Amino acid sequence: MKRRDFLKGCLVSGAAASLCAPSKSWAVGSFEGYPDSMGVLVDTTRCIGCRSCEAACNKEQKLPEPDVPFDDTSVFKEKRRTTEKAYTVVNRYEANDAQKPPYRKMQCNHCNEPGCLTSCFVNAYTKTKEGAVIYNAEVCVGCRTCMVACPFNIPAYSYSSAISPIIKKCIFCYHTRLKFGKPPACVEICPQEALTFGLRSDLIKMGHERIRETPDRYVDHIYGEKEMGGTSWLYLSRVSAEQIGLDTTLGNEPIISNVKDFLGMVPMVLTIWPALFTGIHLLATRNKNHGDVHDNHSEQEDGKK
Amino acid sequence: MKKLIASGTQSVDSLQKSHGRNWTLMEKLFLGLTLPQYVGQALRNPLNWIFAIIFAVGIPIILGRFFFGLSWVTHSSNDYPWGLFLGFGLFGMVPLSSSGFLLGTSCVVFGRHDLEPMERLGLLNGLLGYFFAVVYLLIDLGQPWRLPFPMVVSFGPAAVLFLVAWHVSTYLSVQIAEVSTSFFEWIGFPIGIRAIRKITLGLTVSGIILSTLHQGALGALFTYAPGKVHPLWYSSSYQWIHFFVSSIPGGLCMVITVSTIASKTMSWRFDKRFKESLDRITISLAKGASMGLATYLTIKLMSIAHDNKWAYFATGWGEWYLVEIFIGVILPMFMLAYAIHHKNMAIIRFGALLVVIGIFLNRLNVALITFNWKLPYREIPHWREFIVTLTVYALYIVVYRFILYRLPILYEWRVEKEFAPAYVTETESTPLRLAVAYAAETESTALENSDTATS
Ligand code: SF4
Ligand code: SF4
Ligand code: SF4
Numbered sequence: 001m002k003r004r005d006f007l008k009g010c011l012v013s014g015a016a017a018s019l020c021a022p023s024k025s026w027a028v029g030s031f032e033g034y035p036d037s038m039g040v041l042v043d044t045t046r047c048i049g050c051r052s053c054e055a056a057c058n059k060e061q062k063l064p065e066p067d068v069p070f071d072d073t074s075v076f077k078e079k080r081r082t083t084e085k086a087y088t089v090v091n092r093y094e095a096n097d098a099q100k101p102p103y104r105k106m107q108c109n110h111c112n113e114p115g116c117l118t119s120c121f122v123n124a125y126t127k128t129k130e131g132a133v134i135y136n137a138e139v140c141v142g143c144r145t146c147m148v149a150c151p152f153n154i155p156a157y158s159y160s161s162a163i164s165p166i167i168k169k170c171i172f173c174y175h176t177r178l179k180f181g182k183p184p185a186c187v188e189i190c191p192q193e194a195l196t197f198g199l200r201s202d203l204i205k206m207g208h209e210r211i212r213e214t215p216d217r218y219v220d221h222i223y224g225e226k227e228m229g230g231t232s233w234l235y236l237s238r239v240s241a242e243q244i245g246l247d248t249t250l251g252n253e254p255i256i257s258n259v260k261d262f263l264g265m266v267p268m269v270l271t272i273w274p275a276l277f278t279g280i281h282l283l284a285t286r287n288k289n290h291g292d293v294h295d296n297h298s299e300q301e302d303g304k305k
Numbered sequence: 306m307k308k309l310i311a312s313g314t315q316s317v318d319s320l321q322k323s324h325g326r327n328w329t330l331m332e333k334l335f336l337g338l339t340l341p342q343y344v345g346q347a348l349r350n351p352l353n354w355i356f357a358i359i360f361a362v363g364i365p366i367i368l369g370r371f372f373f374g375l376s377w378v379t380h381s382s383n384d385y386p387w388g389l390f391l392g393f394g395l396f397g398m399v400p401l402s403s404s405g406f407l408l409g410t411s412c413v414v415f416g417r418h419d420l421e422p423m424e425r426l427g428l429l430n431g432l433l434g435y436f437f438a439v440v441y442l443l444i445d446l447g448q449p450w451r452l453p454f455p456m457v458v459s460f461g462p463a464a465v466l467f468l469v470a471w472h473v474s475t476y477l478s479v480q481i482a483e484v485s486t487s488f489f490e491w492i493g494f495p496i497g498i499r500a501i502r503k504i505t506l507g508l509t510v511s512g513i514i515l516s517t518l519h520q521g522a523l524g525a526l527f528t529y530a531p532g533k534v535h536p537l538w539y540s541s542s543y544q545w546i547h548f549f550v551s552s553i554p555g556g557l558c559m560v561i562t563v564s565t566i567a568s569k570t571m572s573w574r575f576d577k578r579f580k581e582s583l584d585r586i587t588i589s590l591a592k593g594a595s596m597g598l599a600t601y602l603t604i605k606l607m608s609i610a611h612d613n614k615w616a617y618f619a620t621g622w623g624e625w626y627l628v629e630i631f632i633g634v635i636l637p638m639f640m641l642a643y644a645i646h647h648k649n650m651a652i653i654r655f656g657a658l659l660v661v662i663g664i665f666l667n668r669l670n671v672a673l674i675t676f677n678w679k680l681p682y683r684e685i686p687h688w689r690e691f692i693v694t695l696t697v698y699a700l701y702i703v704v705y706r707f708i709l710y711r712l713p714i715l716y717e718w719r720v721e722k723e724f725a726p727a728y729v730t731e732t733e734s735t736p737l738r739l740a741v742a743y744a745a746e747t748e749s750t751a752l753e754n755s756d757t758a759t760s
Binding site: 166 | 449463511
């Protein structure tokens, strides 16, 4: 009887172990991003806060009418974030001295190793070879872990829908443009050429070049080159990254590295626990009745201290 | 009820109502009372009136959530994707439900038969806690009807939540099997009891594995948000250990608290064995809990030291952290230690209650209160969110009470050998048998599924 229970325990956990094994190997292997990943270089020194990218995105992604028209600059009074109605927003930040205040466009950064993707338990996200992080609403359960896991606070949720709420975020215009090699709508419309579309690797070179050519125009850093494992969208800036609302405390490790410790211990528990506890059981009950522990209540009553 | 028993009413505690006649199902449901008696005692209980008010307000709001969407009951915050439903209902209820695996382990695996009178309460507490955590989850999910998706439609095996989904659902069926013994006794189905007894050890061991992993996994979920959970509550290597270890005193103290409430409100349901062993077992559980608390405190400090986070103690967050640790860990630790030594039951019980509160506070801190500490604003949940949370909790209490009143959890089912044939009449009823066979089958297919899905 006991041996059979033991085997059964091993079987269940063994099955579960094999279930989790792939997750471990995937999680621990480090991934450098696709070589032909495209990206966008956002040169915040050129941005004038005209919000035309917001308008273009709204049109391209067929989003609902905005609450405030796109030529209204009163929105800069507060810091906005992406919502279900806006996949990208431009915010104004404090200037250092007499200079013009810097603006920064924000949208999904299309991380090389996206937190949203790794946290999703139905694998709704895909990192395409072009670099876009796209999302499949058909399988999404609505747990919103991806929103918790995105270090840049990007995904929004259409809470107002009772029947089919889904995640709403920038998808790099994948289905309408990127797939065909075309630049995204927001990039195309930018009157200042603040946004440059190209191969991510080229953009990094370009960024460093700009910094070298006009060092007093930029801080010597491309945000997104390494941050959080690297992102497809990259930022150049005259002021420090935190001044334009970019989190610099996140480090260069992708989100998944934080979870590795746990994922790595899962197979251990699955393999060691059954043997350990069955062993303890055999030891603990050796001197008592060898039959089924539960079969005989009166005997146990006597046996207890 | 107490009064009724005093006035000579007999409570159901075996299959036979005295002279060889079996209780009917109706009589069992009505606790052996007549209908007017039953309704009368229910109406006399003021608690039922409170529940009635909560349900009258809360249930329409819960329905409203499904008709008008989540934005109707919550602030639909994109910055705080998880609100009270998960912060309280999932992250708070699950650790307090570790009692099932803890008592199962001590009784079955460690052979601590002295704890046995409490075992069933522990198992039931576990089952209900998980069940209602899932209820909270269903209310919170955007598309709850897709909950089985991670099992059948689309897999994200690198996700911690994937593990939680699989483990909680498997564990829920394990717990149903464990608790079903009481149910089989109550309806009179000895075959089922024997079937479960055969696999008890297997169930218990898989319970340990599943519990270790998903209690930890709930903590690991927050390691996806290193920039959002406040550093004092965050630790990439220790987070899952914190959640797992704190669930040990949490589960034990929840059982102490529940048994305390039960002894105040439904002592008529206790049998002699339970009544006599209650204090002794409470002390044993408290010993376990205080060891758990000490371990928890140590690793909490270790993780602070490991990442050298002492500087945060100088901030308001640090004070709040100390408040949480003091109320939920240090104070009850000393109270339990003192009270165990002096066998002071009142202090033990109060200390246990503090631990339970401390667990809720900790989980709410991680999930909600200190979450997004870098953002300039704090999110206060919508009033409807509070009401829904309260309503589900009230429902939990009502179901808990319903079962404790009836099933042999707090008392032992009396089986009189000479009346054994009486079983036969009961088990002859085919629909019943079918239902149970069906339940057993789903159970085994669930296990099989997990096997096949993986191979
Ligand atoms: S920025 Fe956020 S939403 Fe976009 S890919 Fe990265 S983790 Fe995902
Ligand atoms: S909300 Fe949807 S996309 Fe986001 S993690 Fe959950 S299932 Fe995946
Ligand atoms: S890439 Fe497309 S979806 Fe993303 S912000 Fe630009 S226009 Fe919008």
